[in-house]
Amino acid sequence: MKNIWILARMTFREAIRRRIVLTGLALGLIFLTVFNIGFRLVFVNIPENEGASQALTNVINNEGINALALAGLYAVTFLSAAMGALLGADTLSGEIISGTIQTIVTKPVRRSDVVFGKWLGFAILLGLYSLLMSGGTVLSVWIQSGHTLHNVFAGLALIYLESLLIMTISLSCSSFLSGLATGGVVFGLYGLSFIGGWVEQIGAALQNETAVKVGIVTSLVIPSESLWRRAAFEMQSPLSAALGMSPFGTISAPSIVMIGYAVVYLVVVLMAAVSTFKHRDL
Numbered sequence: 001m002k003n004i005w006i007l008a009r010m011t012f013r014e015a016i017r018r019r020i021v022l023t024g025l026a027l028g029l030i031f032l033t034v035f036n037i038g039f040r041l042v043f044v045n046i047p048e049n050e051g052a053s054q055a056l057t058n059v060i061n062n063e064g065i066n067a068l069a070l071a072g073l074y075a076v077t078f079l080s081a082a083m084g085a086l087l088g089a090d091t092l093s094g095e096i097i098s099g100t101i102q103t104i105v106t107k108p109v110r111r112s113d114v115v116f117g118k119w120l121g122f123a124i125l126l127g128l129y130s131l132l133m134s135g136g137t138v139l140s141v142w143i144q145s146g147h148t149l150h151n152v153f154a155g156l157a158l159i160y161l162e163s164l165l166i167m168t169i170s171l172s173c174s175s176f177l178s179g180l181a182t183g184g185v186v187f188g189l190y191g192l193s194f195i196g197g198w199v200e201q202i203g204a205a206l207q208n209e210t211a212v213k214v215g216i217v218t219s220l221v222i223p224s225e226s227l228w229r230r231a232a233f234e235m236q237s238p239l240s241a242a243l244g245m246s247p248f249g250t251i252s253a254p255s256i257v258m259i260g261y262a263v264v265y266l267v268v269v270l271m272a273a274v275s276t277f278k279h280r281d282l
Helices: 002-017 019-044 054-089 091-098 111-145 152-174 179-206 209-221 224-235 238-243 256-278
Strands: none
Touching: 002 019, 002 111, 019 054, 019 111, 054 091, 054 111, 054 152, 054 179, 054 224, 091 111, 091 152, 091 179, 111 152, 111 256, 152 179, 152 224, 152 256, 179 209, 179 224, 209 224, 224 256
């Protein structure tokens, strides 16, 4: 366990020095700035509903604010997933090609410790990045409007879990593929999950069982989009859930069983990375 923590710290420090992390952080801060300004401009210009009761006005305003917050978090989900994919894509394959991995594996360190250490280091880094992005979005909405999303902590935890899942898949692919090939595979799978999720949502809205089943099968192949849709389901207002008013909410919500499946999926993929790296010729 000591070796894993040492490798995790090394991985964390090395990741911080990489330009991809600094670039992602810079783009994230730019996103938060743009979102903050955009939300402010929209919020201060919400029209008054003349003739409507104050209660109805509050409901309409809250639904609009909730939709804007979910839109921001929808973008954050993509940015966090992209960060997870890029972090893991070149970590093992790049070090194997450059030969730097030899400085680690020649020491009395198990290969499994190398994989677990790198995963833990990236998981901590992703946690901080997700906290900055998701927390910054939610905090911006609360400061400017006083509005708090429903079940916000559960929703943000699921967004983090999605980025963690993508990073784990990327790390696993990196154990036997090149960095470029890994990026192609991971973003291809993410795109498949994205399309499958929307097919399921549209199918649920049109009551098309075949389309819904297609989305469910896609979620079994890679459950990343299911985690976002469950997060959106947790954070959308009861009115939006009942009427399907928000394009960033969800009509067909994944069950708790699917969340459990995603966790098992992550563990299996991580163990596959360990197994592959153990038997790879370095």
